[in-house]
Amino acid sequence: MSRLILVSNRVSTPKARGDEVSQGGLAVALSAALRETGGIWFGWSGETIETFSGEINRQSADGVTIATVDLEPQDVDEYYNGYANRTLWPLFHYRIDLAEFDLQFGAGYERVNDRFAATVAPLIEPDDIIWVHDYHLIPLGQRLRRKGLRNPMGFFLHIPWPPYRLMTALPFHRRLVESILEYDVIGFQTSEWLDSFRHYLVTEMGLKIDGDILVYRGRRIKLGAYPIGIDGAQLDRMVTTHNAQEAFKTVRRSAPNQKTVIGVDRLDYSKGLIERFQGYRYFLEHYPDWHSKVFLLQIAPPSRGEVHTYEDIRKQLDELSGRINGAFAHVDWVPIRYVNQAYPRDGLTGFYRASDVALVTPLRDGMNLVAKEFVAAQDPEDPGVLILSKFAGAAEAMGRALLVNPHSKEQISKALERALTMPLSERRDRWEALNDVVRKEDVTAWRDTFLADLRQAEDKLFFATPPTAEH
Template sequence: MSRLIVISNRVSRPNKSGNQGGLAVALAQALRESRGIWFGWSGETTDAFTGHIGFAEDQGVKTATIDLEEQDVDEYYNGYANKTLWPLFHFRIDLAEYARDFEGGYNRVNKRFAETASPLIEPDDVIWVHDYHLIPLGQMLRDRGLKNRMGFFLHIPWPPTRLLVSLPHHSKLVSTLFAYDVVGFHTEEWLESFRHYVEREMGGTVDGDYVTVGDRTIQAIACPIGINAQEFKDAADSETAQAMFGKVRASLQDRPLVVGVDRLDYSKGLEERFNGYARFLKDHPEHHRKIVLTQIAPPSRGDVESYQQIRATLDSLAGRINGEYSDVDWTPIRYVNQGYPRDELAGIYRAAKIGLVTPLRDGMNLVAKEYVAAQDPKDPGVLILSRFAGAAMQLKDALLINPYSPEEMSDAILRALAMPLDERQRRWRAMMDSVEKQDIRWWREVFTSRLMAVEREPAAAETEDAAG
């Protein structure tokens, strides 16, 4: 059986705290089954890059990590990945910063990944590279002579051609994707944007799932990531979740809860969400003292100026709204800058009558699926979802809104509060069927089955042996 080699920016080791992200949960079992390795950055820095690899094994998952220099982190991670690619790919060209040092650092770190990972890779291994941090890695591995089957999955949106061409050397970056055998996107929209770029800017051709540029043909597919639905249902029924459920409900004094759970990031539409909620309070004074919005927003990327600005904006906005509408025994917004383990989150989701998931642009958004999975089938809450989240393509029975419109958000909150039980159950059941059918295992198996089916090009040594 071929080993699976997963390469991503960061490595998440299995733990019992329940704080792992969706990608970690998705890949851990596959790595166990294949005796594979997860390779990436440790998150630590070193004075001088040495190429030293730290090996570990936790709960049957083998990991291999490297430390990066401070300059690497500044230019590759904080710079090109999160000041250039992230805003551009989320349609925020106004926030994207273009600097040669950023691009140089990005390529340097990808080269370091290739140099240190390649000795760990055996000829029959299948390589799966993840996300925008490592787009050119496949080409750099090919340059080192690797003939392995190799796939790449993009976890964020792919921007329209008219935006992507603003990136210096955009065609050079996109051309490196043709070193992979299979390239995956969450939605048909992102896939279509990729195809459009290839046809318009690279003179390529598209034939179904096959995309050709020059003499190189790859498979490009839409394959939306899911969650471990059964595990999340079980988490919502756990003692920890039930304790959190009781704690939250007791604090609300029978008021309905609206919940949002997002990283502190401008792509999540948090400022627009607060403004939409404020519009609801303005338009519907009859609901004053009768509703609470809890926004959980753990900080992220604190070294990037735009993230510092969004935190300051939200602090000010929450204070203004609470100052205008609060009473001595009621605060309309509870704004929390910390994260919670998965089982506690499941209890919070179940306590919420409304899940408010309103990103301005999102590759998928697993919070929407987690909220659905955590609901009580007998009395489910209502999901209000941005039509610009990848999850909107699957969760069509949510209340879909334009997050830029405070009026739409206000109307959706009012509708959700008044929605009768039978309609809530019908909508929830349809969404839950999708969450359960296209779960995390489905996503992994769809992508890896495509990758495993690729006919591997024999290495030079194998060709010589056959000739002899």
């Protein structure tokens, strides 16, 4: 079997197979694929160096080889904090009002992709297959092609692809899209994001797509939707751990006569946290009978502290949660427990299981695995209710959740009241349907489906005609 070469911005250092708490299901699934093929996971170390050297730091654990490089501070500022997180991230999440278009950011983004290509290329053998992940590294495949690599290459985007009109607001958008077309398989989380990409190709570039195959410059490119999932069996094991059980007891003991509504999100404007708090306040205003009977546990660890917009949202949430608690709290009841810290994954699993409702309201999300983890962690005999934004990728297959428009505080409020009063029979019926989706569309199915398509590309002639000189 051909080796698998994974490339991502950051690399998850493999742990012992028994240590699942510190690794997410995605890392576990990808590490398993690397073990099977003797492959390599390459990316940025997260560390900086005064002058980029291209020196590779190698380590091996549990049969997986990790190769990382250090970047210069300027690289981090322009490529990561700049173009990736201040240009592409807001634009791809439909927040053009927050996107910053700076030529230096774009130059840094291309420079780091060139450096990644120059560093990883010598590690790649002719029979290897290459799988590149996410928006940080869109041009990497093109850079590897320019170095003469003809290996099968796949790219998977973990975040949304924006509509045509938004995408064309990006300076040099066509150059970015042309670079992504150097991959043999291009994957998106949902059919909606795939359709947006196809619309751009047809409208902006005048290309024709036959089913899921695009022929571009003599090459066949597979386009597909590959919904990412979780490792349900891993969640089943974690819910029995000591940390999970203690977390469960902590929630239940702290408010034995109150219902728990939980939200778990990175501190990010795309997660709809401000809108969630406003919807919860509207619920408290219009359903006063629930005062002292319910509380919102919002866990929101900091994210991307170097980017000013994340500092702004933290200040807004601090103020908003304080105003809500000040307006509604009693001596023996606090309506919002707002926590800015991270918890171990098994601890979160215990929090999920102890909660009656999950409030998952991103304004735009590629998928959203919190929704799936909440479902997987529930007690089948007495499951909680999932309230899910219709703008999360997960909503495409999780229609049995209570779907809401996160911009509507009225919808959030009504969904909360319905979830908190839902009969057990309906809760079980909805949970069983959702759990079936979570178990079938798991992270292993996602990985295997994408790699099967990439290996199928490996068996075909990539270039129906010779590539042009510029490629």
